[in-house]
Every structure is written in C-alpha cells, then in structure tokens.
Amino acid sequence: MAELAFFSGTMDCGKSTLALQIQHNRSARGLLGLIFTRNDRAGAGRISSRLGLVAEATEADEKFDFHAHLVRHLTAGGRADYVIADEAQFLSPEQVDELARVVDDLGIDVYAFGITTDFRTRLFPGSQRLIELADRVEVLQVEGLCWCGARATHNARTVGGRMVVEGAQVVVGDVAGGGQEAPRGEVDYEVLCRRHHRRRLTAAAAGAGQLSPEVLPPEGVPGQR
Ligand SMILES: Nc1ncnc2c1ncn2[C@@H]1O[C@H](COP(=O)(O)OP(=O)(O)O)[C@@H](O)[C@H]1O
Numbered sequence: 001m002a003e004l005a006f007f008s009g010t011m012d013c014g015k016s017t018l019a020l021q022i023q024h025n026r027s028a029r030g031l032l033g034l035i036f037t038r039n040d041r042a043g044a045g046r047i048s049s050r051l052g053l054v055a056e057a058t059e060a061d062e063k064f065d066f067h068a069h070l071v072r073h074l075t076a077g078g079r080a081d082y083v084i085a086d087e088a089q090f091l092s093p094e095q096v097d098e099l100a101r102v103v104d105d106l107g108i109d110v111y112a113f114g115i116t117t118d119f120r121t122r123l124f125p126g127s128q129r130l131i132e133l134a135d136r137v138e139v140l141q142v143e144g145l146c147w148c149g150a151r152a153t154h155n156a157r158t159v160g161g162r163m164v165v166e167g168a169q170v171v172v173g174d175v176a177g178g179g180q181e182a183p184r185g186e187v188d189y190e191v192l193c194r195r196h197h198r199r200r201l202t203a204a205a206a207g208a209g210q211l212s213p214e215v216l217p218p219e220g221v222p223g224q225r
C-alpha cells in the first residue's frame with residue numbers, strides 16, 4: 001500500500017542527501033519518481049545536498065497543486081512510481097493534503113523531507129500538517145550537534161552573528177561556519193540543543209568556535225551551561 005512518509009529533523013541533518021539517495025536507489029531499479037522542492041538554497045528547481053549532490057526538481061510554488069499535477073501527468077501517459085518533496089516545511093497545509101490524496105487516490109508513495117520547527121521553535125504549517133497526516137514520521141539518524149556536544153534539536157537564526165527570535169518565518173539561508181564572525185545584517189542559521197536555544201547561546205556567544213573535548217560530555221555540569 002502506498003504511504004506518505006515525512007523525514008524530518010533540524011537543518012543540516014542530511015534530509016536532502018537522503019532524498020537524493022532514495023531517488024538514486026529507486027531509479028537504479030527502473031522506478032520513475034517526480035521530484036519537487038520549494039525555495040532550495042541552490043535556487044529554483046533544484047534539490048541540493050551539502051555533500052555536493054544536486055538534482056533537478058520541479059519548483060512547487062504556493063499556487064502549485066500536487067494532486068492536479070500528478071493527475072495531468074498520468075492522464076498524458078506519464079509514469080510516476082513515487083514522489084519526493086524536499087523543503088516540505090514551506091508547503092501549505094492544503095498542499096500537504098494534496099500529497100495525501102496522491103497517496104490515497106493515486107496509489108503513489110510520497111516521501112517528504114523538511115525541518116519541523118522554525119527559528120522560534122514553532123512548527124512550520126507544512127510540517128505540522130505532515131505530522132498530522134503522515135503514515136510514518138522518521139527523525140533522521142545522523143544527529144547534528146550543538147556546540148556543547150549535545151544533540152542539536154532546534155534551529156537558531158542569527159542576524160549579523162546575534163541570535164534572534166523575531167522576524168519572518170521564512171528566510172532562505174544556510175548554517176554558518178562554527179563561531180565565525182558574520183557580516184552585519186547577514187542571516188545565518190545554527191543548530192543548537194534546546195538548553196542553549198532557550199538561553200540564546202550560540203557558539204559565537206559562548207566563545208566556542210568549534211566543539212572541543214572541554215565541552216563534552218553532552219550533559220555537561222548541571223547549572224553551568
Ligand atoms: N564535507 C563533508 N563531509 C562529510 N559529510 C558532510 C560534509 N558536509 C556536509 N556533510 C554531511 O551532510 C549533512 C547535511 O546534508 P544535507 O542533505 O545538506 O542536510 P539537510 O538537507 O538536512 O539540511 C551534514 O549533517 C553532514 O553529515
């Protein structure tokens with residue numbers, strides 16, 4: 001039976017890499033997938049992994065109707081064995097409903113990939129709907145790490161190097177190099193453990209350029225960090 005699977009995690013935990021691996025393994029076995037994305041850092045109509053892999057994809061903007069697109073594709077004699085939707089956090093709840101219809105009405109597997117929460121720790125509407133509807137929600141196994149060594153569970157946004165908790169929900173960007181000074185006004189992201197996200201303590205703010213043995217173990221000394 002076809003399924004709607006949501007692969008989620010923080011930024012930089014390997015979601016796009018996994019999406020491209022799934023695509024590679026399936027196409028190597030003669031299966032044909034349709035790949036969609038929205039607002040990838042590499043530009044419109046692209047799905048890119050920090051490991052260097054890039055593939056073409058259909059840009060699913062806010063007006064895009066997944067179900068209608070698939071119906072048109074199949075009616076025109078096209079084939080679709082599965083669907084990949086990267087950056088799925090940016091989809092509207094209605095578009096996630098359309099993906100569920102692709103699974104249920106057309107019998108096509110849908111694999112969606114996206115971050116769960118934004119820089120304020122709030123669910124993205126698309127991710128919320130995916131969590132509500134998915135047959136399977138998988139948290140990626142390659143754990144990103146906070147500068148303290150604990151598992152990174154949250155995404156922080158920095159502007160000019162300082163962590164912010166107000167602003168537009170969507171600002172396309174990348175994770176910055178560990179602790180380097182950012183140009184004024186530049187938006188970057190950093191993954192943190194919840195404790196340091198709550199305290200707005202990024203690597204730069206903590207003076208921890210990179211993970212060092214002194215900050216391990218992840219639990220640290222209670223009350224100290
Ligand atoms: N130079 C590198 N060598 C090995 N692994 C890397 C390198 N750069 C990035 N990665 C891996 O790629 C992951 C990010 O993959 P990516 O698919 O771009 O993440 P996401 O889509 O979740 O933001 C990192 O967590 C890391 O494991």
Ligand SMILES: Cc1cn([C@H]2C[C@H](O)[C@@H](COP(=O)(O)O)O2)c(=O)[nH]c1=O
Pocket residue numbers: 010011012015016039040041114115117118119120155156157169170171172173174189
């Ligand atoms: C936390 C957060 C992230 N974004 C943007 C930044 C990136 O363009 C993507 C996530 O991409 P990745 O492949 O998972 O690294 O989302 C945003 O717009 N708003 C946020 O709060």
